[in-house]
Amino acid sequence: MVKTEKAKGISRRGLLKGGAATAGVALGSGAITGFPTIWAQNIKDVTLRQFGTGVSNLNEVAQKVKEDLGFTLEMTALDSDAVTQRAATQPKSFDIADIEYWICKKVWPTGNLQAMDTSKIKNYDKIVGIFKSGKLTPESTIAQGTAPHTVGFVNGVDGTEFAAEESGWMTLIPTIYNADTLGIRPDLIGRPIGSWTELLNPEFKGKASILDISSIGIMDAAMVCEAMGEIQYGDKGNMTREEIDKTMAIFTEAKKAGQFRAFWKTFDESVNLMASGEVVIQSMWSPAITAVRSQGIPCIYQPLKEGYRSWGGGIGLSKNLSGLELDAAYEYINWYLDGWVGGFLMRQGYYSAVPETSKNHMTEDEWGFWFEGKPAKGDIANPFGTVMEKAGAVRDGGSFYDRMGAVACWNAVMDENQYMVRKWNEFIAA
Amino acid sequence: MTDQTLSPEATVAAPPAHAIARKPVSDAVAGWLLSLPLAGVLLFFLVLPILMIVVVSFWGATEFSIYPAFQFDNYEFLLTSPVTYQVFFNTVKYALITWAITLVIGFTVAYFLAFHVRSLTWQVVLFLLCTIPFWTSNIIRMISWIPFLGRNGIANSTLISMGVIDEPLEWLLFSDFSVILAFVHLYTLFMVVPIFNTMMRIDKSLIEAAYDNGASGFQTLVNVIIPLTKPGIMIGSIFVITLVMGDFITVRFMSGSQKANVGRLISNDIALLQYPSAAATAVILLITVLIVIAILLRFVDIRKEL
Numbered sequence: 001m002v003k004t005e006k007a008k009g010i011s012r013r014g015l016l017k018g019g020a021a022t023a024g025v026a027l028g029s030g031a032i033t034g035f036p037t038i039w040a041q042n043i044k045d046v047t048l049r050q051f052g053t054g055v056s057n058l059n060e061v062a063q064k065v066k067e068d069l070g071f072t073l074e075m076t077a078l079d080s081d082a083v084t085q086r087a088a089t090q091p092k093s094f095d096i097a098d099i100e101y102w103i104c105k106k107v108w109p110t111g112n113l114q115a116m117d118t119s120k121i122k123n124y125d126k127i128v129g130i131f132k133s134g135k136l137t138p139e140s141t142i143a144q145g146t147a148p149h150t151v152g153f154v155n156g157v158d159g160t161e162f163a164a165e166e167s168g169w170m171t172l173i174p175t176i177y178n179a180d181t182l183g184i185r186p187d188l189i190g191r192p193i194g195s196w197t198e199l200l201n202p203e204f205k206g207k208a209s210i211l212d213i214s215s216i217g218i219m220d221a222a223m224v225c226e227a228m229g230e231i232q233y234g235d236k237g238n239m240t241r242e243e244i245d246k247t248m249a250i251f252t253e254a255k256k257a258g259q260f261r262a263f264w265k266t267f268d269e270s271v272n273l274m275a276s277g278e279v280v281i282q283s284m285w286s287p288a289i290t291a292v293r294s295q296g297i298p299c300i301y302q303p304l305k306e307g308y309r310s311w312g313g314g315i316g317l318s319k320n321l322s323g324l325e326l327d328a329a330y331e332y333i334n335w336y337l338d339g340w341v342g343g344f345l346m347r348q349g350y351y352s353a354v355p356e357t358s359k360n361h362m363t364e365d366e367w368g369f370w371f372e373g374k375p376a377k378g379d380i381a382n383p384f385g386t387v388m389e390k391a392g393a394v395r396d397g398g399s400f401y402d403r404m405g406a407v408a409c410w411n412a413v414m415d416e417n418q419y420m421v422r423k424w425n426e427f428i429a430a
Numbered sequence: 431m432t433d434q435t436l437s438p439e440a441t442v443a444a445p446p447a448h449a450i451a452r453k454p455v456s457d458a459v460a461g462w463l464l465s466l467p468l469a470g471v472l473l474f475f476l477v478l479p480i481l482m483i484v485v486v487s488f489w490g491a492t493e494f495s496i497y498p499a500f501q502f503d504n505y506e507f508l509l510t511s512p513v514t515y516q517v518f519f520n521t522v523k524y525a526l527i528t529w530a531i532t533l534v535i536g537f538t539v540a541y542f543l544a545f546h547v548r549s550l551t552w553q554v555v556l557f558l559l560c561t562i563p564f565w566t567s568n569i570i571r572m573i574s575w576i577p578f579l580g581r582n583g584i585a586n587s588t589l590i591s592m593g594v595i596d597e598p599l600e601w602l603l604f605s606d607f608s609v610i611l612a613f614v615h616l617y618t619l620f621m622v623v624p625i626f627n628t629m630m631r632i633d634k635s636l637i638e639a640a641y642d643n644g645a646s647g648f649q650t651l652v653n654v655i656i657p658l659t660k661p662g663i664m665i666g667s668i669f670v671i672t673l674v675m676g677d678f679i680t681v682r683f684m685s686g687s688q689k690a691n692v693g694r695l696i697s698n699d700i701a702l703l704q705y706p707s708a709a710a711t712a713v714i715l716l717i718t719v720l721i722v723i724a725i726l727l728r729f730v731d732i733r734k735e736l
Contacts, residue, residue, distance in 0.1 A: 081702060082701065084703070085700075085701065085703055088703060206600055209686075212687045214702070255688070260688065261686060262604045262685075262687060262688060263687035264686075264687070265682075272576075276581070276582060276583075277580075277581060277582050278581050278603070278604075418704075421702050421704070422507070425513070425698050426511070426513045428687065428688075428690055428694075428698070429513045429516065429517050429690035429694075430513065430516075
């Protein structure tokens with residue numbers, strides 16, 4: 001391009017362009033070092049490939065990254081099983097893995113991810129205690145299952161063994177988490193629901209559903225069996241073979257008796273089952289409830305007396321990241337915890353790892369409704385502008401501390417995982 | 431590039447007249463060379479992958495990796511689990527029912543097109559009409575049944591408003607019925623096409639001869655048309671049976687994940703990184719399908735009939 005300009009005779013404009021290009025080349029080649037714009041220019045060419053479950057892989061986040069940080073973030077959304085598979089078997093296909101903590105326990109030993117230096121994480125000190133010491137407040141007890149802090153740290157960048165306490169090297173930087181429970185259609189049930197046992201109540205024969213993702217489904221099943229008083233578990237997140245057999249026997253019997261209308265595997269399936277009235281009570285995820293409600297159909301994320309089954313996700317770095325791309329990834333993580341994403345996700349009903357920064361990106365009313373469990377003063381809209389709740393509404397389950405403080409169990413992967421999976425498959429096929 | 435690869439064989443295949451006299455290669459060698467490209471394609475894209483599957487089926491697996499071994503664990507677990515037999519039974523059941531229904535519908539449609547529609551133009555038009563549903567994706571055609579058959583779906587609300595039923599029919603959706611309905615909807619055309627094709631090639635004078643000899647319409651159908659249509663029926667049957675036996679997504683969606691066939695067992699295993707176990711199931715499924723096809727081929731020698 002410079003050449004063609006020159007061929008026409010050197011114009012002032014051509015000279016300027018040529019000069020700029022030369023300067024650019026000089027900068028790009030690193031001729032002048034220690035100059036901040038080198039980084040700023042190069043980072044535009046960086047593309048980070050992120051994959052994960054649909055909950056946090058949102059195009060809005062990628063757009064905002066481009067705006068705020070300048071580099072490109074490519075998002076791929078998959079279901080939990082596919083995410084696990086990809087993290088374990090295709091390490092070259094991603095730069096950032098957005099995975100859940102129980103998946104981390106499963107794939108970390110493959111060595112496909114590298115630990116993160118917490119001293120490079122600006123808001124590390126503000127991250128909620130659940131992800132560091134395991135305690136929400138100093139008085140909290142730690143729930144059963146794969147609690148995030150138990151797989152949150154390793155010793156050193158290449159560490160493969162999980163460390164018992166904060167070590168300065170984090171496996172996943174927590175991004176979002178939530179407390180899950182059963183979703184119900186109050187209009188079709190017409191009475192209060194207060195316990196996990198209701199999932200197998202014959203009253204809802206042919207109108208119940210459970211999710212067909214073995215590692216999560218078994219937890220919901222365990223919550224039900226424990227609430228029924230049928231089984232006392234040592235640790236629901238790490239069952240013995242006998243406990244698995246008993247749990248699956250109870251559910252197989254219910255299935256054969258026609259208790260379940262269907263099983264669901266993806267978010268939208270759960271929304272459709274509920275919205276169409278095929279199912280009136282089922283395991284569900286928070287945004288699915290919101291999606292049903294935004295169609296004008298009543299749906300409640302019912303708090304239950306036995307507590308919540310909780311889950312948490314975080315972003316991990318591929319072992320293949322280095323140099324500029326690694327810097328960009330750290331930049332991305334710091335930006336992630338800086339509040340904009342947190343606000344974006346909290347306005348959909350999730351929690352962010354650093355709530356206090358998210359507060360800056362939410363209105364007082366939104367913060368009051370989603371985090372503090374206060375009645376909404378005005379209409380509460382989701383980030384896409386759809387009105388979710390009218391003035392006066394209160395969040396199902398109340399405040400952050402009420403909800404996250406009542407976690408009975410974390411999503412988990414068990415020592416007897418393979419046995420459990422086979423039993424789960426038999427249940428589905430039965 | 432295509433020219434380059436083809437040209438040596440082309441020379442061998444059609445040697446110029448004077449070369450025949452010299453016979454640089456014998457017919458046998460030429461025959462082998464001619465079959466080489468196809469044999470190569472089949473070897474690399476069919477035989478090798480299947481061998482790989484067979485090999486992997488003897489391997490072991492941990493939660494996140496597979497390791498080479500020679501063990502029968504996968505087969506042992508598969509063949510000793512009562513669920514396996516139930517699932518294979520289910521798969522065969524779906525295949526047989528779908529086959530029977532698609533055969534009746536497919537034969538009827540093809541018969542109508544071939545013998546009742548007189549003008550070729552109309553035959554072509556009506557035949558194309560049959561293929562129109564195939565312009566949309568398989569999945570969409572399947573999923574669109576769900577709102578139709580649901581508890582509050584169009585079918586139930588119509589029946590209720592007509593006063594035929596008082597309560598919605600629960601078995602319309604997420605049942606064996608909905609699975610087979612979707613299969614029939616998806617695969618009938620695979621039966622229509624080959625049967626129509628063979629019917630079009632039946633010499634009309636044979637039918638006239640049957641008529642002249644005093645055969646009734648039914649006798650003509652049973653003694654002339656059906657025997658001559660056998661290859662088409664057989665090809666259609668192979669299509670439908672293999673498609674249904676290898677399917678997993680239709681069963682998953684239309685049964686609301688409540689029913690299982692072999693394809694779903696395999697897909698579950700793959701999703702959970704249990705490749706060796708999936709491979710073992712695939713090997714057993716392959717053997718089953720081959721046995722079914724071998725039985726079908728006992729009835730009709732397709733190569734002779736074509």
